[in-house]
Amino acid sequence: MATEHINVSHVAHLARLELNAEECEVFQRQLDAILGHAESLAALDVTGIEPTSYPVPVYDVMREDEPRPSLPAAAVLANAPDQAQDQIRVPKVIADA
Template sequence: MSKPHIDVRYVANLARLELNEAEVAEFQGQLDAILGYVETISLLDVSGIEPTAYPSPVFDRMRDDEPHESLPLAAVLQNAPDQAQNQIRVPKVVADA
């Protein structure tokens, strides 16, 4: 089996994470070493074994669909880095016509 290798810059972009050159260099060796270790599970035969997503015997439960009070607007907006007219302001996302 070939040695596992992460394309750090490509994956960081998928995660919407800017990295500087020093970080790419540092993470490359560390992440390849971690992945190399993780390969130990590839040796295990798991054919016919069901995956476990949650360790609880009960999941996918819904609470009753009853209306209840939401957080007040001021509480929702209090942590927004930028806001205007009771809304969160973001950079323009559509191009000029």
């Protein structure tokens, strides 16, 4: 079991989640189990083991960045549900203040 407990109800409040007491208890047990497992991993002696994030080497394969002609505006606007002044019109996403 982890030595430090994370207050699930406090974290839920910060995340604006409404959890009842039963859900907080379930999440608390799960979180304690996860932190306990992390503690057991921290206790392992890993001296001499090289850090890695992948089990096999990963090589970057990138193509050359070469300029190419883009689509004509008419082709781009052909599938636009709404357009104005040769631009795609989208719904307003910023709420009025």
